[in-house]
Amino acid sequence: MDRRVKPKDGSEKNAIIATGRSQDAAADRLQLFAVCLLSFSNALSDTAPTALRPYIEKHYNSSNGLTSLLFFANAIGFIIAAVLIDDVTRCLGRARTYLLCQLLVAVGHATLACAPPLLAFVLAFFPIGFGASFSLALGNVFCGSLGIWALGAMHGAYGIGATINPLVVSLTARASWSQYYVLTLGLVLVSGAFAAYAFWNYEEDEEKAEKAGDGTDDPRPAHVDLHGMLSSVSTGVVMMGAPFVLAYRVVEVSISGWGFSSAAVASPPFNSGAFFWTGITASRFLLCVAQHIDERQVVYGAVVAAAAFQLFTWLGPHVVGNVTSVAVVSLLLGPVYPCAAAVFVSRMRKHERIGGIGVISAFGSAGGAAAPFTTGLVGPAMLHPISIGLFGVMASCWYGLPRKTKRVE
Numbered sequence: 001m002d003r004r005v006k007p008k009d010g011s012e013k014n015a016i017i018a019t020g021r022s023q024d025a026a027a028d029r030l031q032l033f034a035v036c037l038l039s040f041s042n043a044l045s046d047t048a049p050t051a052l053r054p055y056i057e058k059h060y061n062s063s064n065g066l067t068s069l070l071f072f073a074n075a076i077g078f079i080i081a082a083v084l085i086d087d088v089t090r091c092l093g094r095a096r097t098y099l100l101c102q103l104l105v106a107v108g109h110a111t112l113a114c115a116p117p118l119l120a121f122v123l124a125f126f127p128i129g130f131g132a133s134f135s136l137a138l139g140n141v142f143c144g145s146l147g148i149w150a151l152g153a154m155h156g157a158y159g160i161g162a163t164i165n166p167l168v169v170s171l172t173a174r175a176s177w178s179q180y181y182v183l184t185l186g187l188v189l190v191s192g193a194f195a196a197y198a199f200w201n202y203e204e205d206e207e208k209a210e211k212a213g214d215g216t217d218d219p220r221p222a223h224v225d226l227h228g229m230l231s232s233v234s235t236g237v238v239m240m241g242a243p244f245v246l247a248y249r250v251v252e253v254s255i256s257g258w259g260f261s262s263a264a265v266a267s268p269p270f271n272s273g274a275f276f277w278t279g280i281t282a283s284r285f286l287l288c289v290a291q292h293i294d295e296r297q298v299v300y301g302a303v304v305a306a307a308a309f310q311l312f313t314w315l316g317p318h319v320v321g322n323v324t325s326v327a328v329v330s331l332l333l334g335p336v337y338p339c340a341a342a343v344f345v346s347r348m349r350k351h352e353r354i355g356g357i358g359v360i361s362a363f364g365s366a367g368g369a370a371a372p373f374t375t376g377l378v379g380p381a382m383l384h385p386i387s388i389g390l391f392g393v394m395a396s397c398w399y400g401l402p403r404k405t406k407r408v409e
Contacts, residue, residue: 036154036156037190059115071368082358104127152288237401247393276329280330283334296401298339302332310387
């Protein structure tokens with residue numbers, strides 16, 4: 001029987017539906033560490049194309065369009081995985097699903113480590129995106145069941161990986177850029193094996209908890225007429241959450257990879273990506289110690305404040321410098337994704353969460369793939385107005401998000 005974690009005041013503003021498994025806190029911590037390790041590994045993989053771009057373009061004698069193709073192949077993997085994630089997880093269980101998804105990611109990294117021909121290089125990002133989609137969706141659902149602090153830890157671990165990525169690249173890519181993927185290949189295999197170990201008895205614990213309950217815990221129908229993904233898309237949470245995350249990812253990737261380090265600004269360029277992710281990471285880890293926050297209002301406030309600051313920076317570029325711009329925007333955007341994920345999980349029925357979060361994550365990856373195309377097409381100078389418009393999309397989708405689903409207790 002599920003238990004509802006509520007703030008002391010009894011309100012539902014920070015209520016998260018927990019898994020209710022008959023296990024101790026040590027098992028929860030072990031599984032959370034496994035999820036954070038997977039998130040850290042995904043960050044090193046996701047941010048590598050941007051950090052390695054000069055080396056890759058020189059090796060393949062290509063232009064900026066190659067990086068966009070890599071994001072596109074990754075996004076296709078995410079989208080196809082969203083169709084299958086619900087069925088695969090129910091058939092294999094969490095542990096085997098984690099192991100499978102990391103093996104697929106490992107295939108991609110092993111291919112990249114060989115510095116293959118250009119076509120194989122691009123196609124290698126498909127299994128990477130496919131596997132990462134599984135680990136991201138399952139991680140969001142698991143951490144969402146524990147609370148906003150766990151989501152802050154998971155996405156903070158991602159931020160750490162994205163922050164240190166330029167340093168890792170500089171240390172490993174001096175002799176050959178492909179050596180970077182030898183390092184990440186090892187991390188992918190270790191994180192997959194550890195996740196399989198941590199979640200090996202996950203379903204057994206859930207089954208014991210359900211047998212101990214009253215049997216009315218949001219049962220899943222014995223026969224599902226539509227695919228899990230399609231049933232998830234029919235919910236208002238996914239219909240509003242998918243474009244919200246898509247817009248968020250376009251803003252995030254554009255700012256971290258292109259915006260403030262371009263020649264469109266007057267001051268000298270700097271490593272905006274690492275600086276941006278430092279702010280993102282710091283604000284996400286603050287969620288680990290936050291008590292009784294209202295996730296919905298946090299997202300509203302962060303989006304509106306970020307849009308206002310972008311407008312101020314756009315209209316007064318000589319007043320606000322590069323460092324200040326990146327610092328403020330990153331600190332504001334940091335809590336958005338974890339808080340949004342907490343709301344998404346809490347407003348889905350238990351049997352809809354994996355499929356629904358998978359669809360939302362796929363849209364987010366599509367947004368990440370669209371960012372290089374969009375920024376490259378219109379130019380970095382248009383980043384501010386584009387970001388302001390996307391913040392408007394995010395606010396509109398967040399306003400249209402359905403209220404909490406009434407559950408059967």
